[in-house]
Amino acid sequence: xxLNIAEVAKRAGVSTATVSRVLxxxxxxxxRTREKVLEVIKELGYVxxxxxxxxxxxxxxLVATIxxxxxxxxxxxxxxxxxxxxxxxxxxEDGYHLLLTTEEPDDDxxxxxxxxxxxxxxxxxxxxxLKENDERVKFLKDRMAKFVVVGRAKDCDDLPSVDTxxxxxxxxxxxxxxxxxxxxxxxxxxxxEHSVSIWRKEGYKAAYKxxxxxxxxxxxxxxxFMETSGYExxxxxxxxxxxxxxxxxxxxxxxxxxxxxMNRIVPVMGFDxxxxxxxxxxxxxTIRQPIDRVGYExxxxxxxYLEKGEKISKVLDVELIIRESTEVD
Amino acid sequence: xxLNIAEVAKRAGVSTATVSRVLxxxxxxxxRTREKVLEVIKELGYVxxxxxxxxxxxxxxLVATIxxxxxxxxxxxxxxxxxxxxxxxxxxEDGYHLLLTTEEPDDDxxxxxxxxxxxxxxxxxxxxxLKENDERVKFLKDRMAKFVVVGRAKDCDDLPSVDTxxxxxxxxxxxxxxxxxxxxxxxxxxxxEHSVSIWRKEGYKAAYKxxxxxxxxxxxxxxxFMETSGYExxxxxxxxxxxxxxxxxxxxxxxxxxxxxMNRIVPVMGFDxxxxxxxxxxxxxTIRQPIDRVGYExxxxxxxYLEKGEKISKVLDVELIIRESTEVD
DNA sequence: TTGTAGGCGTTATCAC
DNA sequence: GTGATAACGCCTACAA
Numbered sequence: 001x002x003l004n005i006a007e008v009a010k011r012a013g014v015s016t017a018t019v020s021r022v023l024x025x026x027x028x029x030x031x032r033t034r035e036k037v038l039e040v041i042k043e044l045g046y047v048x049x050x051x052x053x054x055x056x057x058x059x060x061x062l063v064a065t066i067x068x069x070x071x072x073x074x075x076x077x078x079x080x081x082x083x084x085x086x087x088x089x090x091x092x093e094d095g096y097h098l099l100l101t102t103e104e105p106d107d108d109x110x111x112x113x114x115x116x117x118x119x120x121x122x123x124x125x126x127x128x129x130l131k132e133n134d135e136r137v138k139f140l141k142d143r144m145a146k147f148v149v150v151g152r153a154k155d156c157d158d159l160p161s162v163d164t165x166x167x168x169x170x171x172x173x174x175x176x177x178x179x180x181x182x183x184x185x186x187x188x189x190x191x192x193e194h195s196v197s198i199w200r201k202e203g204y205k206a207a208y209k210x211x212x213x214x215x216x217x218x219x220x221x222x223x224x225f226m227e228t229s230g231y232e233x234x235x236x237x238x239x240x241x242x243x244x245x246x247x248x249x250x251x252x253x254x255x256x257x258x259x260x261x262m263n264r265i266v267p268v269m270g271f272d273x274x275x276x277x278x279x280x281x282x283x284x285x286t287i288r289q290p291i292d293r294v295g296y297e298x299x300x301x302x303x304x305y306l307e308k309g310e311k312i313s314k315v316l317d318v319e320l321i322i323r324e325s326t327e328v329d
Numbered sequence: 330x331x332l333n334i335a336e337v338a339k340r341a342g343v344s345t346a347t348v349s350r351v352l353x354x355x356x357x358x359x360x361r362t363r364e365k366v367l368e369v370i371k372e373l374g375y376v377x378x379x380x381x382x383x384x385x386x387x388x389x390x391l392v393a394t395i396x397x398x399x400x401x402x403x404x405x406x407x408x409x410x411x412x413x414x415x416x417x418x419x420x421x422e423d424g425y426h427l428l429l430t431t432e433e434p435d436d437d438x439x440x441x442x443x444x445x446x447x448x449x450x451x452x453x454x455x456x457x458x459l460k461e462n463d464e465r466v467k468f469l470k471d472r473m474a475k476f477v478v479v480g481r482a483k484d485c486d487d488l489p490s491v492d493t494x495x496x497x498x499x500x501x502x503x504x505x506x507x508x509x510x511x512x513x514x515x516x517x518x519x520x521x522e523h524s525v526s527i528w529r530k531e532g533y534k535a536a537y538k539x540x541x542x543x544x545x546x547x548x549x550x551x552x553x554f555m556e557t558s559g560y561e562x563x564x565x566x567x568x569x570x571x572x573x574x575x576x577x578x579x580x581x582x583x584x585x586x587x588x589x590x591m592n593r594i595v596p597v598m599g600f601d602x603x604x605x606x607x608x609x610x611x612x613x614x615t616i617r618q619p620i621d622r623v624g625y626e627x628x629x630x631x632x633x634y635l636e637k638g639e640k641i642s643k644v645l646d647v648e649l650i651i652r653e654s655t656e657v658d
Numbered sequence: 659t660t661g662t663a664g665g666c667g668t669t670a671t672c673a674c
Numbered sequence: 675g676t677g678a679t680a681a682c683g684c685c686t687a688c689a690a
Contacts, residue, residue, distance in 0.1 A: 024669080033675075049668070279556075280610075
């Protein structure tokens with residue numbers, strides 16, 4: 001025997017329309033009818049079929065996050081899992097679920113987005129790893145899709161977004177090093193086109209300006225957030241420097257390794273505050289990002305967008321954490 | 330204008346049935362008709378609606394993984410992300426997608442499973458963090474749900490499953506320490522009821538037996554896989570020991586910290602080979618688990634189950650990695 | 659080889 | 675307040 005709305009209706013001696021009304025808390029049902037229907041529902045253990053609802057309502061209750069294939073470091077970022085947990089938790093509060101998937105290599109970066117939109121698999125997207133002139137953003141805008149980005153690109157401030165205050169973070173980090181008397185802070189930034197890199201560079205520069213110091217462009221390098229790139233960039237750097245500020249803890253750790261091999265000691269500052277930061281030797285000074293709140297807020301934002309059409313954007317504060325790596329002398 | 334199968338049919342001058350046949354590669358379509366239909370499909374940019382298909386076929390193409398709330402360490406396990414990547418990659422090969430979510434705290438552990446089954450949101454499940462007499466397994470079996478477990482419980486060997494050879498791993502680790510002349514290997518196992526803990530304990534014991542040595546039960550402790558538990562267990566241990574084997578790298582790292590504070594040096598072996606293992610000081614000897622293959626195989630298994638009804642189980646080899654932490658003298 | 663038509667389970671629009 | 679009934683978009687007997 002099929003357990004559907006018709007069966008419930010039959011047993012309760014009402015029409016399917018009435019059952020549906022009860023299910024959707026419509027006020028257009030008398031108290032008595034509602035109670036009777038609820039009783040039957042409970043008795044039969046009836047639960048509405050989500051797919052049928054989706055077909056009717058044209059909403060699947062699914063939000064997709066697609067990890068760019070190039071963005072290995074997203075996965076290597078130990079806090080990624082906390083981010084995911086907070087996202088799914090917030091989504092569930094409104095009955096949404098997270099579809100998580102990865103891009104294929106050598107692939108059109110918007111292929112999966114197109115598939116999900118064409119086949120109407122998801123209601124919205126969360127975009128990670130934002131770049132300037134991001135193809136995905138362009139595509140989704142074009143298709144009038146609903147999405148929220150993590151990060152802020154300068155070319156799309158009309159988008160709902162959640163970001164940490166990368167500029168302020170880089171400013172704090174750099175200022176701290178300058179305050180300690182350092183003058184040539186080697187800045188190992190992330191990839192050039194990434195929105196976080198752009199903001200962090202601004203922060204770095206702002207700190208120099210504030211102190212009235214001249215910025216030396218050759219001190220600004222671009223890594224890929226991974227440990228090896230921090231290691232290599234320091235190892236191969238031919239100029240002078242008296243401190244290092246890396247745009248990720250992993251690169252900072254790589255930098256520390258390189259310094260050790262080169263038998264040099266200078267203050268080193270990271271960014272993120274991943275678990276390793278407090279476990280390596282020396283423990284790493286860094287900028288802590290509230291990754292859990294980023295997860296919560298981005299989920300909150302996409303839900304608001306989907307349910308109420310509200311485009312919410314937030315910038316979250318970051319915190320300077322001083323440990324051993326900057327306290328060398 | 331709605332773009333659906335009927336519209337395509339109209340434009341191609343055929344019936345919806347024919348279009349459907351073309352879409353599903355039925356041989357019951359003439360070459361000419363097929364080409365014509367495909368042409369129209371291309372021209373209109375028609376793509377079948379996934380939800381409508383799901384309703385008809387009673388398959389959503391979704392596989393759920395639900396992270397137990399208690400299993401924080403799953404998230405703290407840095408390789409979790411690699412696991413997810415491999416899972417989604419393999420699922421996508423057959424058109425499946427991953428629904429990832431977290432349990433709510435203080436909640437019936439099978440609540441989410443029930444919801445997903447009742448509402449028919451997903452086709453199958455991947456179960457992580459398996460325990461003996463696992464409630465979730467019991468529930469899903471009861472409901473005749475399709476699922477694959479990561480791990481092997483002794484009470485359910487009829488389930489499709491993927492596991493690493495935990496027993497062999499623990500055997501290798503313990504044997505290595507015994508071969509070095511250690512006799513009192515403090516074994517910091519995971520939580521008692523976890524299937525991995527049970528297998529690893531077997532391996533530990535087997536190594537002792539093989540050497541004809543007596544097993545000292547007081548040397549076997551239970552932690553929770555996290556760093557602090559390794560630290561505390563060692564710090565508070567009152568017996569004698571001349572080596573440590575921890576069932577996770579994180580606990581091994583905690584143990585190393587405790588030893589350092591206690592001014593003691595003994596060989597320490599971990600389990601997992603997480604990234605930190607090669608970054609801490611001293612670098613950590615450990616048992617490497619092929620987490621990427623676990624991801625691939627578990628996805629492969631659930632797809633085979635869903636598509637062909639085949640229950641596939643696999644046990645994957647692990648590898649002994651010797652670094653500095655065991656080479657102390 | 660192709661078409662007709664019913665049904666998957668729900669919701670929304672009408673009437674009553 | 676409540677009940678028929680027609681969609682939503684697709685697939686599949688069954689008939690032709």
